[in-house]
Amino acid sequence: MKMRYLFAFLFIGLMAAGTAHSQESYDSKLYVKSAAFKYGERIPIEYTCEGENISPQLSWTEGPENTVCYAIIVDDPDAPGGVWSHWVVYNIPAAKLTLSEDFERVESMEIAYGSNDFDKLVYGGPCPPPGEKHRYYFKVYALDKMLEPDTEMDREKLLKAMRGHAIAFGELMGTFSR
Secondary structure, eight states: OHHHHHHHHHHHHHHHHHHHHHHTSSSEEOOEEOSSOOTTSBOOGGGSTTTTOOOOOEEEOOOOTTOOEEEEEEEETTSTTSOEEEEEEEEEETTOOEEOTTHHHHOOOSOEEEBOTTSOSSOOOOOOOSSSOEEEEEEEEEESSOOOOOTTOBHHHHHHHHTTTEEEEEEEEEEEOO
């Protein structure tokens, strides 16, 4: 009986340690916001497939001193087939802390894009099937190095390329339903 309690205690301790470690995997936190919506609010229709399908304005706090660039991934974890990526952008210069609304058409910068799950290199707004509300996470990562541009880059490849180089993280979550 005592052995069972010992194993349960060790298991719970290891789980708690694993949780604490995963929460501390970034040196610093970024605070991400948008002029279009606040955390947890509905994403306005102009930023969805039912509207103009343009990217919302985004801004974030400065990363740690050794930040070289930023990367952004927008995804929907509630998609029927699993996580659906809507935007993959990387090598945003460290001095750039804001992306304007309709960023791809308004600003020209030397940054890199990856394919989203719409097989496009540009923002693809929320477009869930009719029914339940979906959550959309606008994730910003501070990186300690520029990444090699890759014509095959997508969400998974970007996450792999950032491994060991993401030094700060922040996110903004909005919702949308049809």
